Amino acid sequence: MHLRSRLSISHIYNLNLTYFKRTFHTSFCGLKGLDILFFGSDEFSRECFRSVDDLAASSSSVVHKLEVVTRPPKRNGRDRSTSSQTVEVPLAPFARERNRTVHFVETKQDFENIQTLSYDLLVVVSYGKLIPAQLITRTKYGGINLHPSLLPRHSGAAPLQAAILDNDEFSGVTIQTLHPTQFDRGSILMQSLPVRLSLDETSKSLGQRLSKVGADMLREFLKTLSEYIDKHPNDEGPEIVIDSFKTNSEEIRLLPRTWTKKIDSRARHINWATDSASTIERKWRAFGLPLWTEIRYFDRHNQTAHLSRRAILEDITIVDNMGSIPSLEVGSIPNLPGQYLRLGPGKQFFAQTVVRTCDGKLLLVQMKQEKVRGKSLVDSDIFDLSSHK
Template sequence: MVNYLLIFSMFKRKCLIVNNLRRCQSSLSIVFYGSDAFSLSSLEKLSHHLVDSPSSELTINRLEVVTKNDRNHVSQFAKNKGLMVHHWPCRLKPDTYDLGVVVSFGQLIDSPSIRNCKYGMINVHPSLLPKYRGSTPIQRAVLNGDQETGVSVVTIEPKKFDIGKILSQERVAISESTKSIDLYHNLAEIGSSLLMKCLTNIEYYLSNSTEQSTDGVSYATKLKKCDGYIDWETMTSCTIDKIYRAYDSFIPIYCDWINGSPLILMEMVDYRDTVKLDWDKLERLVFGCIHHDKPGLVMFNPRLNGICFKCKDNKWVTFRQLALKNYGKMTALDFKNGFVSKQKQPLIISNNRK
């Protein structure tokens, strides 16, 4: 008597093995769009899967790069690896690549190029879309005090940024002391790993992708120089801490010096440590009294080895390096000796932009 249940079970197992083999033997030709250090992490991982160094899960039989110029991270890496580099703008010919991969590229890709890839194009974006569509999602998450962010892999759609279907997402916690620059490198690594997971079974992830929610849509616009401006009279110490952690390493953090020149503020001492100090005692020692409601008051703290500024909330923030036009970068002690000590005390700097 034929055991149909056994036959069916064996057939099902054989199909599973075949599917796994197909998955393991996935081979793709990929065109990569990128330009900066964030995108470089994904390109590096892709290059590890080229046919000359095959993987058990994925083989890339061809990898070419589209970038904006010859001077960026991606272009230099591609040339060192012997990858073909195309300069933007360029339009892809039909049936040239299986898939386009876009990471931190910042340009809208034309519809024909997207259609001319067998599987279209996908994008690695450092936020939990639809939150923070745009070019600065990491900085906005830190500035807004979010407790988590993440990475999304989505399809590329024509004419608009970051609106595609979601293939996969991964959440990442943000601590109250996290800096954007550290989160930037962390998300680049996580995003590249999430990308590779999707590529190992691209047909599955594309067929199971989901539309972005229409709720919770927000935008992260390009940074402007003025975003790094500190106004002691209107900003609390907590706000300045968020601005510094969000924007440092991306745009200058600065205030007005007494002559109106921008004073660049660097190496901020952790705000969570400085609030614990007895600032009233130090004020009495330096000035002979406590100056309440004097935002912009400046003094040197030898214990922290930093220049300190009083904020709107009567709390202090401290910086260990500063820079003025024509003088370059200085330690806090050098700035104190060369500039602060030569002014009439108490020294209070104000917003010259009113």
């Protein structure tokens, strides 16, 4: 299952290409340092912000001023009612703990409000919204974005999940300029060396590893930019950012462009007619649990067959050795994709269940008990899990 049809390192870089670094001066000839507005939201951006904030604390000649823009708190729960609790994105409380000003920006008016402020550079990491062109052009050196993939591969909203779903062998981090009208269409300035994915890599573990790579890259980027500005005091405009990394960007061999979509509930759906065991396992590692599927059942009251209800998969294990499941009898093993056998005392629907995948493998899944028209599915005549939607 772990044999990968994967992206080879030879497709990514010439073997003589190394991580781009320079030797930095300990001082920048009296340079004031950059006034930075940092856009972010999640744990990945929090780690990158930490790096910039540490740099600001240790070297005011590189970062003179640092403020944060993030998404406003959202109400938790399905109903989103006024009585439900609001939850902040991870970056907001962390930035406040470090005594940084936090701006909550979501709407067009919010963006217009922060355009009255003056900054040298916009730094965007996992913010989730397109930065308006007017804000970019009003900023002295424009803006940059740190993206957790080797662009242009996995451009878009979910690069971490895409790397796992596509069974990539390597990923990495890219720093690019901000494009005024599109995501991930800027000039590529820096890329990390390829980062190898482990066989059991999850989007969470990959994000944690790439956030550290990105944090180091961002720190080196700001040092390099500050050094270049110090050496070219009469140059102005966003071109400075591109010019300061021109030599490096010319050495980067770009991968073919691919696009990732924003994750919605359909991405977590298991279709037993088309999803192999390895595909299901990658969905689990990419999106986490729970995943979901459909249950077909027979309504004995209305004598209606093959109605469908959603069932939640709360745990998934590929069965490599049927002997490891004592209660699994050979004659009762499911044969067709989506057919299943419930295990355990009383064969409760929420107990462990063995399901056949379309490539002939068996999965051991844990399903959450659902309700159908006010009664539990365990009281219904269940057919199978086959879904041909």
